[in-house]
Amino acid sequence: MSALPVIVEGLSHSVLDSGQEKRTLAPLSRSFLPGKLHVVSGPSGSGKTTLLSLLALSVRPSRGLIHWGKLNLTQLSHPDAATWRKANLGLIFQTSRLVSVMTAVENACFGGRIRGLRIEDEAHRLLAGFGLAGRMDQLPSQLSGGEKQRVAIVQALACRPPLLLADEPTASLDSANAAFVAETLKAYARSNSACVICVSHDATVIDAADDLLTLARP
Ligand SMILES: Nc1ncnc2c1ncn2[C@@H]1O[C@H](COP(=O)(O)OP(=O)(O)O)[C@@H](O)[C@H]1O
Ligand SMILES: [Mg+2]
Numbered sequence: 001m002s003a004l005p006v007i008v009e010g011l012s013h014s015v016l017d018s019g020q021e022k023r024t025l026a027p028l029s030r031s032f033l034p035g036k037l038h039v040v041s042g043p044s045g046s047g048k049t050t051l052l053s054l055l056a057l058s059v060r061p062s063r064g065l066i067h068w069g070k071l072n073l074t075q076l077s078h079p080d081a082a083t084w085r086k087a088n089l090g091l092i093f094q095t096s097r098l099v100s101v102m103t104a105v106e107n108a109c110f111g112g113r114i115r116g117l118r119i120e121d122e123a124h125r126l127l128a129g130f131g132l133a134g135r136m137d138q139l140p141s142q143l144s145g146g147e148k149q150r151v152a153i154v155q156a157l158a159c160r161p162p163l164l165l166a167d168e169p170t171a172s173l174d175s176a177n178a179a180f181v182a183e184t185l186k187a188y189a190r191s192n193s194a195c196v197i198c199v200s201h202d203a204t205v206i207d208a209a210d211d212l213l214t215l216a217r218p
């Protein structure tokens with residue numbers, strides 16, 4: 001795994017809303033470093049999800065640059081962006097997105113399978129660590145919201161992406177599980193020299209941050 005910083009320079013985004021230009025992210029310049037848990041906070045509508053979409057290269061910025069080490073990500077073609085994502089990016093969403101006909105362990109291994117990685121042992125270890133040892137063979141419909149979210153987090157971590165983006169990953173978890181997720185993300189960053197960027201207003205996650213970025217409404 002290559003430990004590279006994500007550097008954004010003058011990054012901003014606007015959309016056309018009923019013919020009017022509406023800013024969705026105010027200009028941002030910042031470095032996100034390997035080995036660190038970066039937490040992004042700020043009020044609803046301040047552009048937190050927009051920032052993650054830009055960093056995931058799923059939305060193109062209106063202005064500014066995103067560098068991954070020396071590579072200018074904003075210049076990549078769509079196919080090159082897809083290749084970069086597959087090699088480097090892990091995503092955790094606010095609510096889990098699991099395949100309904102696959103068990104917890106199959107879902108946990110799914111990201112690895114589509115990347116051709118052997119991650120079964122890692123997925124089992126992480127699921128057990130998340131208190132899901134007895135739930136591995138359950139379908140998503142048999143799991144609680146919090147259990148599904150923990151499976152989705154395992155799915156992202158098991159591939160060991162060097163860049164992990166998480167959008168309010170503890171929103172459906174109780175405080176004990178939220179604390180465990182915060183510590184797990186931090187330990188993941190440390191032990192893999194990965195860059196972890198986590199949107200959250202959860203005090204437990206903010207307390208665990210190595211670096212806190214608070215966005216204001218644009
Ligand atoms: N495609 C879009 N069209 C119109 N407005 C959008 C679009 N995407 C985001 N926005 C607006 O941009 C602002 C920032 O959104 P978002 O990044 O989701 O904020 P946050 O995640 O901090 O709540 C909000 O005012 C939102 O309504
Ligand atoms: Mg959001």
